[in-house]
Amino acid sequence: MRQILINLIPLFIGISLAISMGLTRWAGFFFVFIPIGLSISIGLFIDSNNKIKNKGLGRKIGLSLVALDLLIFLGIMQHENLQIEETVFYFAYFINTGLFTRVLVHYAIAKVFGPLIWGRGYCGWGCYTAALLEWLPIKENKTIPKKYTYIRIVVLILSLLIPFIFIKNGYDYVNRHIFSPLSSSESLPFQPYKVDQFIWFLAGNIVYYIIGIMLAIIFKKKRAFCKIWCPVALVMKLQSRISLIKIAPSGNKCIECGNCNEKCPMDIDVRNYIKNGKKILSSECILCGTCVNICPAKAIK
Numbered sequence: 477m478r479q480i481l482i483n484l485i486p487l488f489i490g491i492s493l494a495i496s497m498g499l500t501r502w503a504g505f506f507f508v509f510i511p512i513g514l515s516i517s518i519g520l521f522i523d524s525n526n527k528i529k530n531k532g533l534g535r536k537i538g539l540s541l542v543a544l545d546l547l548i549f550l551g552i553m554q555h556e557n558l559q560i561e562e563t564v565f566y567f568a569y570f571i572n573t574g575l576f577t578r579v580l581v582h583y584a585i586a587k588v589f590g591p592l593i594w595g596r597g598y599c600g601w602g603c604y605t606a607a608l609l610e611w612l613p614i615k616e617n618k619t620i621p622k623k624y625t626y627i628r629i630v631v632l633i634l635s636l637l638i639p640f641i642f643i644k645n646g647y648d649y650v651n652r653h654i655f656s657p658l659s660s661s662e663s664l665p666f667q668p669y670k671v672d673q674f675i676w677f678l679a680g681n682i683v684y685y686i687i688g689i690m691l692a693i694i695f696k697k698k699r700a701f702c703k704i705w706c707p708v709a710l711v712m713k714l715q716s717r718i719s720l721i722k723i724a725p726s727g728n729k730c731i732e733c734g735n736c737n738e739k740c741p742m743d744i745d746v747r748n749y750i751k752n753g754k755k756i757l758s759s760e761c762i763l764c765g766t767c768v769n770i771c772p773a774k775a776i777k
Contacts, residue, residue, distance in 0.1 A: 479524055482520070483517050483520040483521050483524060484517055485517075486512075486513045486514075486516035486517045486520070487510075487513040487514050487516075487517040488513070489509075489513055490509040490510045490511075490512055490513020490514065490516075491509070491510055491513060493505065493509040493513075493585070494506045494508070494509040494510045497509070497581070501578075501581075502578060502660045503660050503661060503664060504549075504554060504578075504660065504663075504664055507545075507549050507664075507665075508545065508546075508549065508550065511541070511542075511545040511549075512542050512545060512546075512602065514541075515538045515539075515541035515542045515545065516538050516542065516601050516602075517538075518534070518537065518538050518541065519534040519535045519536075519537055519538020519539065519541075519601070520534065520538070521534065522534025522537060522538075523535060523765070523769075531765075531769035532764070532765065532766060532769055535600065535601060535764060535765065536607075536610045536611065538601060539600075539601055539602065539603070539606065539607045539610060540607045540610075540611075542601065542602045542604070542607070543602075543603075543604035543607035543608075546558060546602075546604050547604050547681070549665070551674075551677050551681070552674075553665050553666050553667065554663070554665075554666075554667045555667045555669070555670035555671070555673050555674040555677070556578060556579060556667075556670075556673070556677070557579070557653075557673050557674070557676050557677035557680065558579060558582055558583075558604075558677075559635075559676070559677070559680040559681070559684075560632070560635045560636070560707055560708055560711070561635050561636075561638060561639045561676065561680060562579050562639075562653070562673065562676065562677075563579060563580065563583055564636055564639035564640055564643070565639055565643070565649040565653045565654065565673075566579045566580050566653075566654065567580065568643055568649070569649070569650060569654050577654065583711075586598045586602060587708060587711050587712055588711070588712075588715070589715075591712040591715035591716050591719055592715045592718070592719055592720070593719060593720050593721060594719060594720075594721045594763065595712070595715070595716035595719035595721060595722065595759075595761060595762075595763060596709070596712050596713075596716045596759070596760070596761060596762045596763065597721065597762065597763040598712070599702060599706075599708075599709065599712070599762040600762035600763045600764040600765075601763070603708075604681075605681070605684050605685065605688055605701065605706070606688075606699065606701075606702065608685060608688070608689075609688050609689070609692055609698050609699065609701060610698060612689065612692050612698050614692055614693070614696060614697070614698050616696035616697065617696075617697055617698070617738065617739060617740075617741060618695055618696040618697050619697075619743050620695060620697060620700060620703040620704060620743055624695075624703070624704045625703055625704060627704050627705060628703075628704065628705060628706060628707055628709060628710055629710065631705055631706075631707045632707035632710050632711075635707045649672075652670070652671065652672035652673070653670055653672055653673040653676075654670070654673075655669070655670075656669040656670060657669070684701070684705075687701060687705055688700075688701035688705070691704055691705060697741070698741060699741040699742060702741075702742065702762075703742065703743065703760075709760075712759075713759040714759070716759045716761065717757065717759045721763065722755040722756055722757070722761070723746075723755065723756040723761060723763065723765075723767060723768065723776060723777070724754075724755040724756070724776070724777055725749075725750050725753050725754070725755075725775060725776065725777070726774055726775055726776055726777040727775075728773050728774050728775040729773065729775060730747065730750045730751040730773060730775045731772070731773045731775070732747060732751055733772060733773075734747055735767075735770045735771065735772065736750070736766075736767035736770060736771055736776065739766050739767065739770045740766060740767055741762070741764060741766060742758075742760040742761060742762055742764075743760065744756060744758045744760050744761055745758075746767045746776070750767075750775055750776055
């Protein structure tokens, strides 16, 4: 029963957010938070089933379901772009009007304040870019040299700078990205406006998927994109360092087999943390649970 309740926590959170924000801000939140919470709970139920030998399959399924909701409903149907570039437009709009709109709500919950609780769990359970990369037929999990991880800093700067330059040069981002004459109810399920935001959504995601696949093939690692290119990872690193939820030692003795280090998609020295009885403090941890599933001594939880 305890495990069932734990698995249902994401769904309960999704329902709570949907009710509190769907009734007061935008009805579309019912089609965002509840499906996301349900998808994660489905993934947890699959992975907690002892009859399923392929541990981690549930997370991949849950991750894919979340991605479909974010890409199809928010992206294609509602013309909402959740890439970091879009936040610059919406933040500028917030500075000028004081209106905290939907894209900023997403970032606040998933990538700014939420990580204080679940660290980089979004990367492991909600990222629509990683959802595709997780299914690539790449068996290797090569370690990414640290020098390449600094590329993320350059990508983050460019991601913030490019829309800022557009704004400074008079780009009408309000009418092209944000403004819609329709009410919340009239824009469901399809939003005919915000055309430029939809174009940025398509272009940004296509570029990210292409780069993600190329990096995975070149570096022989599914999550190479996360280590080398993803700018959002940097936004969450500080909060994840002090987050409440962390992978930790279970109390069983670590036999130092090294399986956790070998399989960790984020190149964390899991073995060193566990054998010393410490929680995983690395800000690279995405709570994927790979180390938990692969440990023969059940020394990780």
